[in-house]
Amino acid sequence: MSLKAIAKQLGISVTTVSRALNGYDDVSQETRARVEAEAQRRGYRPNTFARRLKMGTIDAVGLVFPVRPAPLNNNVFLEMVGEISHELARHDIDLLLIADDEQADKHGYMRMVQGRRVDALIVAHTLDDDPRLAQLQASGFPFLALGRSRLAQPYAWFDFDNYAGTCRATRHLIQQGHQRIALLGENNNQAFILQRRNGYLDALREAGLSDAWLRSVPATRRGGYQATLELLRLPEPPTAIITDCNTHGDGAAMALAHLGRLTGDNRVALVVYDGLPQDSIIETDVAAVIQVHAPGRGTADCRYGASLNRRGGSRHAAGAMAAGIYPG
Secondary structure (H helix, E strand, O other): OOHHHHHHHHOOOHHHHHHHHOOOOOOOHHHHHHHHHHHHHOOOOOOHHHHHHHHOOOOEEEEEEEOOOOOOOOHHHHHHHHHHHHHHHOOOOEEEEEEEOOOOOOOHHHHHHHOOOOOEEEEEOOEOOOHHHHHHHHHOOOEEEEOOOOOOOOOOEEEEOHHHHHHHHHHHHHHOOOOOEEEEEEOOOEHHHHHHHHHHHHHHHHOOOOOOOEEEEOOOHHHHHHHHHHHHOOOOOOOEEEEOOHHHHHHHHHHHHHHOOOOOOOOOEEEEEOOOOOOOOOOOOOEEEEEOOOOOHHHHHHHHHHHHHHHOOOOOOEEEEOEEEEOO
């Protein structure tokens, strides 16, 4: 079934049909819907190879993620990967995972760029000062950053308001009367980690409270478990603990449960960023900072920034989603 037959049936040009099926912005939503419906009714299947040759595209987007620390044990990250993959697949775009080892002589993502193996890149777990983004920006290659970084020129990014999440959690605990509040934070320089730490610190400063219970720990259950035990051995232990990731948050909950401090009159208040993991053995409800977003909003931004910009667009999509506090 050819494009000509679809165009004749709808009374529009072959060019309009082609541009509608290929997702160009200059085709109205109404026309696009009519074309797609007619193509589906007729069982039209595009010649993918010919279309790629004509448009000069690969129909693939690469997702760059760090080897150290590896995020693949993070259910929030894996859920995000699934959403991005699903959204891109709706537009016949494949998602390729690219592990980036900062200790390697040559980064894998640059091989993808130089070999034109993908049309665009999504860079996850950005650093506060990220040389990867600067390199991509200098090369003129389309990319979307999952997180913010300090770049001189505008760029496409999508993020959650990590600062507000820990700031609100800390203020919430202060309002409940807590003055010795600990933060278990990851020990790396990824941008979202620094933002969460700064939210905690600023909330303490505005209340005139000490940050003596701030600890940097590995993003593991063992790290959270051991750090919590050490905090509670102090002469003046914290009465509340915030964790900036749910893996060591689970470890903190396990330590408190082991000591009988997760519930009851002698409980230590616990707030876990992203909530306890789905495979947690803790059955007690624990307060959480949840990254709130409308379904599909984040992935739509990813698609716009990473796949539509590859066609020569000059706009830079950007947005930060809010975080909500959910009591245990």
